[in-house]
Amino acid sequence: MCFWDESGFSLRVIRRKSWGRKGKRKSVPGERRCGRVNVMGAIRGLDRKRVCFFVKKGNADIFYEQLQLLFELIKQEWASIGNHFEDFAKFGPKIILVLDNASFHKRKDVLAKIAEDFPNFILEFLPAYSPDYNIIELVWHSCKEYIAHRLFKSVDELKSLLDKLLNQGELVIKWHRKIKNKGNSQYVAV
Numbered sequence: 001m002c003f004w005d006e007s008g009f010s011l012r013v014i015r016r017k018s019w020g021r022k023g024k025r026k027s028v029p030g031e032r033r034c035g036r037v038n039v040m041g042a043i044r045g046l047d048r049k050r051v052c053f054f055v056k057k058g059n060a061d062i063f064y065e066q067l068q069l070l071f072e073l074i075k076q077e078w079a080s081i082g083n084h085f086e087d088f089a090k091f092g093p094k095i096i097l098v099l100d101n102a103s104f105h106k107r108k109d110v111l112a113k114i115a116e117d118f119p120n121f122i123l124e125f126l127p128a129y130s131p132d133y134n135i136i137e138l139v140w141h142s143c144k145e146y147i148a149h150r151l152f153k154s155v156d157e158l159k160s161l162l163d164k165l166l167n168q169g170e171l172v173i174k175w176h177r178k179i180k181n182k183g184n185s186q187y188v189a190v
Helices: 060-079 085-091 108-117 136-147 155-166
Strands: 002-010 036-044 050-055 095-099 121-125 178-181 184-187
Touching: 002 136, 036 060, 036 136, 036 155, 050 060, 050 155, 060 085, 060 108, 108 121, 136 155
Parallel strands: 002 095, 095 121
Antiparallel strands: 002 036, 036 050, 178 184
């Protein structure tokens, strides 16, 4: 089982908490640059292995391309333990991919291409307005918490740090954290 989602990270400094005089807003030193890094990624529920892809924009075509990359990585991992690439569709593991209800995840032509090209993928959509059940949200939250209060000089610097955190495993994630979303709190059972 894999959990899939998208997130965006901005160059703007995020202030989580700060002290200041009552009624006065804390000023942020440095430039308030605009710039953004968008990430699509998956996390395997069994061993918490993460795979994240940097994208310019999230849409159905990009989503399909990233699923192709994920499919190839899973196929290579399966072949590395002594199996043949040709047998993956028939004998390979079934991958349940848990997704949110983003409109580009449900575009009919993309769903048809996924069913045809990736026979091992089974798409399961979460109920509406329930991101708390997607454990990759904990990854995004931990990553945003880590980069909060930091000023980045360029998008490349932010992207480099995100690559280290997300793909190279340098991010420590608090798995039993309570996620709050629009007033609903859930403990994520993992």
